[in-house]
Amino acid sequence: MIVALGVVISRELKKTFRQKSRLLASLVRPLIWLFVIGGGIGSIVPSDSNSNYQQAIVPGILGMTLLFGSMLSALTTVYDKESGVMRMFIISPMSSYGIILSKLASSTIAGIVQVIGLLIILFSLRIVDVGQIHITLFIFGLICTALTCSTIGLITAVLSKSLENFAAIMNFVIFPVFFLSGALYPIDNLPPALHWVAVANPFSYGVDLIKHSITSVSVTPDFGKVPDIIVLFVFTVIGVTFSSWRFSQESTSAALVSILSKGRKS
Amino acid sequence: MISARNLTKRYAQNVAVDNLSLEVESGQFFGLLGPNGSGKTTTIHMLSTLLKPSEGSILINGIDVSQNPREVRRQIGLVFQESALDRTLSVEENLLFCAGLHGLKKRQVKERINALLELFNLENKKSAPVASLSGGMRRSVDIIRGVLHQPKILFLDEPTVGLDIQSRRRIWRFIQRLIQDQSLTVILTTHYLEEATPCDITSFIKAGHIVSSGTPDSLIKEFAQTVVEVECDNPDMLLKRIDIPQSQIITDDSSSILIRVLDDKKPDLEKIQTTLSEGAMSFKVRKPNLNDVFLWLTNRREGQGT
Numbered sequence: 001m002i003v004a005l006g007v008v009i010s011r012e013l014k015k016t017f018r019q020k021s022r023l024l025a026s027l028v029r030p031l032i033w034l035f036v037i038g039g040g041i042g043s044i045v046p047s048d049s050n051s052n053y054q055q056a057i058v059p060g061i062l063g064m065t066l067l068f069g070s071m072l073s074a075l076t077t078v079y080d081k082e083s084g085v086m087r088m089f090i091i092s093p094m095s096s097y098g099i100i101l102s103k104l105a106s107s108t109i110a111g112i113v114q115v116i117g118l119l120i121i122l123f124s125l126r127i128v129d130v131g132q133i134h135i136t137l138f139i140f141g142l143i144c145t146a147l148t149c150s151t152i153g154l155i156t157a158v159l160s161k162s163l164e165n166f167a168a169i170m171n172f173v174i175f176p177v178f179f180l181s182g183a184l185y186p187i188d189n190l191p192p193a194l195h196w197v198a199v200a201n202p203f204s205y206g207v208d209l210i211k212h213s214i215t216s217v218s219v220t221p222d223f224g225k226v227p228d229i230i231v232l233f234v235f236t237v238i239g240v241t242f243s244s245w246r247f248s249q250e251s252t253s254a255a256l257v258s259i260l261s262k263g264r265k266s
Numbered sequence: 267m268i269s270a271r272n273l274t275k276r277y278a279q280n281v282a283v284d285n286l287s288l289e290v291e292s293g294q295f296f297g298l299l300g301p302n303g304s305g306k307t308t309t310i311h312m313l314s315t316l317l318k319p320s321e322g323s324i325l326i327n328g329i330d331v332s333q334n335p336r337e338v339r340r341q342i343g344l345v346f347q348e349s350a351l352d353r354t355l356s357v358e359e360n361l362l363f364c365a366g367l368h369g370l371k372k373r374q375v376k377e378r379i380n381a382l383l384e385l386f387n388l389e390n391k392k393s394a395p396v397a398s399l400s401g402g403m404r405r406s407v408d409i410i411r412g413v414l415h416q417p418k419i420l421f422l423d424e425p426t427v428g429l430d431i432q433s434r435r436r437i438w439r440f441i442q443r444l445i446q447d448q449s450l451t452v453i454l455t456t457h458y459l460e461e462a463t464p465c466d467i468t469s470f471i472k473a474g475h476i477v478s479s480g481t482p483d484s485l486i487k488e489f490a491q492t493v494v495e496v497e498c499d500n501p502d503m504l505l506k507r508i509d510i511p512q513s514q515i516i517t518d519d520s521s522s523i524l525i526r527v528l529d530d531k532k533p534d535l536e537k538i539q540t541t542l543s544e545g546a547m548s549f550k551v552r553k554p555n556l557n558d559v560f561l562w563l564t565n566r567r568e569g570q571g572t
Contacts, residue, residue, distance in 0.1 A: 007366025015354065087350035088411070090316065092367035093340045 012106035060183025070111030074153025145206030284474035402433030
């Protein structure tokens with residue numbers, strides 16, 4: 001199991017680093033948000049030298065990097081199903097629980113690697129000051145958020161059959177999860193309907209936990225630290241249990257098995 | 267080694283495998299043959315833990331497949347019709363990944379990977395991405411993947427499907443050496459009947475059950491001593507002109523007639539040849555092979571005798 005976990009993680013990292021354009025996009029995307037959206041919206045939001053909009057969305061942008069990194073990586077489970085790599089998993093002595101956990105670990109690490117890349121840029125541009133960070137809580141928050149994003153990705157992966165609905169996943173999962181969280185604005189100011197969606201969105205709590213770890217004035221958390229951690233933990237456990245259960249169902253494996261024989265039932 | 271009793275697999279509308287039983291002994295090379303849709307692949311998938319039978323039981327090396335599928339998967343290797351490799355990774359990366367999933371560390375399998383690559387003439391392709399390999403090489407890597415964890419039983423589900431004849435022959439040379447070197451028990455399904463000739467036992471499956479089973483030689487002998495193959499455009503019309511019992515005639519498609527020649531019921535070959543000289547393109551008297559047995563067993567209509 002440990003060896004298996006190791007090879008799954010190393011495969012994920014190899015793939016992350018080999019796809020240079022994906023890696024580059026994972027760094028450029030948050031920077032565009034930070035400078036273009038942060039600058040644009042920031043210009044119409046009243047600010048002073050201590051508190052500005054760009055600073056306020058740093059936790060949200062870090063969360064976004066994890067959301068895209070971890071979640072897209074967990075979603076490669078769908079690609080693995082199609083390309084045939086999942087065959088290696090289902091004919092190995094690993095349990096469905098083991099397969100899902102190794103995917104969870106590898107996509108969490110892939111997300112963390114990408115966020116480290118972004119942090120190096122943010123620190124060197126002095127957008128984030130190390131002095132304003134509770135390091136332990138910060139790292140813990142990033143890991144919890146990455147786990148949550150991977151879990152969202154895994155749930156999506158076990159529920160979707162093919163990559164054809166990838167655009168749908170983008171529109172109906174990634175964007176709502178990102179926009180309907182506290183990533184870009186405090187959720188208290190949202191209209192009631194959207195407010196409740198944001199409260200039900202586990203990603204909100206990940207971003208919130210990162211907010212708690214940054215002490216600059218402009219960043220105001222929406223919830224408490226402890227509720228954040230409880231929600232993220234409970235969501236991950238339930239999500240992983242559900243994904244493993246779903247993955248072990250014959251309906252899921254039968255679909256995989258039929259790909260093994262060119263979709264023929266013979 | 268493998269003992270399957272009364273296997274049945276039902277899907278919503280149809281029965282893919284119907285009360286099938288089979289026994290394979292340790293070290294045997296077992297061929298499961300039958301037309302498309304006859305239930306071969308479903309049977310293989312049930313034997314290899316990938317599908318749960320609707321009814322019946324399977325013991326692999328004494329282990330109940332439904333009770334302990336993971337232990338069974340440890341002891342078997344599988345090569346599918348479709349490749350199970352990551353095309354973006356290199357040959358060695360794929361093999362190490364697969365070994366890892368079986369709990370084997372790099373240093374434990376490195377030598378074995380090298381030896382197997384050498385056996386398949388692929389030692390210089392070790393760091394090539396799988397996407398750059400030819401179809402035959404990719405198949406070879408898939409087979410190496412299947413035996414990497416030193417399984418006792420190897421399932422080969424149409425291992426050479428879609429390959430050209432040279433690659434098929436090469437791969438079979440490798441597989442045969444592999445079987446000898448590793449003293450494997452092998453279960454094979456294939457469309458190319460000549461590939462099943464070296465099998466110890468072949469079983470023909472039709473509509474979900476086994477219709478005939480035995481060594482290839484005995485099946486061929488049982489079928490006929492000699493075969494007359496008549497190539498023609500319109501078999502139905504020619505058949506009306508000759509007086510041979512239905513049970514001795516096989517028409518597989520619209521271009522040829524096969525006539526079984528049994529010692530005790532020898533038809534008058536000369537007479538047939540004269541009668542058919544008009545309309546027949548060729549007239550060949552030859553030894554029967556497994557292909558003839560296959561056509562005979564799978565095209566036989568119900569109620570027709572042997």
